[in-house]
Amino acid sequence: MLRHQVAVRRRQVHRPDLQPVDRVVLAALSRLLPRQRWTAFFVTPATLLRWHRQLIARHWTYPNTRPGRSPVGKGLRELVLRPAAENPTWGHRRVQGELARLGYQIAASTVWKILHHAGVDPAPRRTGPTWRQFLTAQAHTILACDFFTVDTVLLKRIYVLFFIELATRQVHIVGVTAHPIGAWVAQQARNLLMNLDQRAAELRFLLRDRDTKFTTAFDTVFTAAGIDVIRTPPQAPWANAYAERWVGTVRRECTDRMLIAGERHLASVLDEYAAHYNGHRPHRSLDQRPPSPPLPPVDLNAARVQRRPILGGIINEYSQAA
Structure with a gap:
């Protein structure tokens, strides 16, 4: 027990930063010593008891296997959102029908939940164009x-x-x-x-x-x-x-x-x-053109490009020399 505490101390500079395995070892070894000897630890008895409760909880915790349908995969979830985004007039039943036609079996209620969690409004609320589209x-x-x-x-x-x-x-x-x-x-x-x-x-x-x-x-x-x-x-x-x-x-x-x-x-x-x-x-x-571009010169020659400063020289314009 003392050797393990010394090993932990050597890894620290200030307050001991215990790793999960250290807590498990100390909590387990505490049960092998009389309670009056717990004062030899560099942690309080309450901390040891809390670690021990966590050790027991982890030991008896099993994976959560809830009944019901299996969760929808990421690929199918994205496939539900795509037609809804590309077709503003489609509701969740129309999306579900289109996926069924493609061979994807998914309930209409599941489609609705996916759209709802993604923040997609019902079809009547998103039929109008966005500002960018307009x-x-x-x-x-x-x-x-x-x-x-x-x-x-x-x-x-x-x-x-x-x-x-x-x-x-x-x-x-x-x-x-x-x-x-x-x-x-x-x-x-x-x-x-x-x-x-x-x-x-x-x-x-x-x-x-x-x-x-x-x-x-x-x-x-x-x-x-x-x-x-x-x-x-x-x-x-x-x-x-x-x-x-x-x-x-x-x-x-x-x-x-x-x-x-x-x-x-x-x-x-x-x-x-x-x-x-x-x-x-x-x-x-x-396409890198100005709003009202001048007529392009007939003969392009890099040696004939000239600079014309405007606004006192804070901006330069370039053109073909006459």
């Missing part, structure tokens, strides 16, 4: 808008209103102001539709958040042009992800790297950046 299918007819702010060197906050075409990712900076009142915002909407001219007839939806700066007059400008205004859910910036992503891009590449003096300075900077973004900056979702 935006992808209707991208060529959707225009999104939003505000973002820039603080000047004198800590004056300036608001920027922009629009982005989801299909082409082309950005329109329509206004910069320190006081975005409702009348000003509505006038910027009219200016945008005038600039879009014939392209405005192809648009069907305007996506915006619930910012109070977007007034009824602002919405009326678009509804009068046959464009439905869709408000995103409250506190859900991901629902207007294209606009949110562009705000992050312009901040990282432009406004966070400059000191802005005032409204006129910011308007000039953003006009130059928007021209770069729309005409030169490659976009991954557009």
Whole structure:
């Protein structure tokens, strides 16, 4: 007994870290010594008794073999979830019938439990498209808008209103102001539709958040042009992800790297950046092409590539020399 305690002590630096086998040995050997000799242990008698109870419990514990159906395997569980995800109108009985046709015997109640535990709603609640599906299918007819702010060197906050075409990712900076009142915002909407001219007839939806700066007059400008205004859910910036992503891009590449003096300075900077973004900056979702790419040169020669710095040199553009 003493030898085993010494061996345990030698393995430790501070408090003894007993392994399960050590507890079993000490609990078993405690029954061979008189109770008054238990004070020789480096653990309390209560601890020895608890270890002994655990030893007995483990000895008489048998595997839990509950009656009923055998659990569904991982492969079959994934097979149940797949058609439910790919067919939003299918309920649990429709899924069970399709699996039965393929030769898989599984009860309808089991299918329901699998779908329920996976968080899959019943068919009537998931028949509508998700935001991602809606935006992808209707991208060529959707225009999104939003505000973002820039603080000047004198800590004056300036608001920027922009629009982005989801299909082409082309950005329109329509206004910069320190006081975005409702009348000003509505006038910027009219200016945008005038600039879009014939392209405005192809648009069907305007996506915006619930910012109070977007007034009824602002919405009326678009509804009068046959464009439905869709408000995103409250506190859900991901629902207007294209606009949110562009705000992050312009901040990282432009406004966070400059000191802005005032409204006129910011308007000039953003006009130059928007021209770069729309005409030169490659976009991954557009196969590394800019939203409005220039015509490719006829003769490609690496030696003739020239660099043109913009925005004071914080961004570089490259093109074929004339």
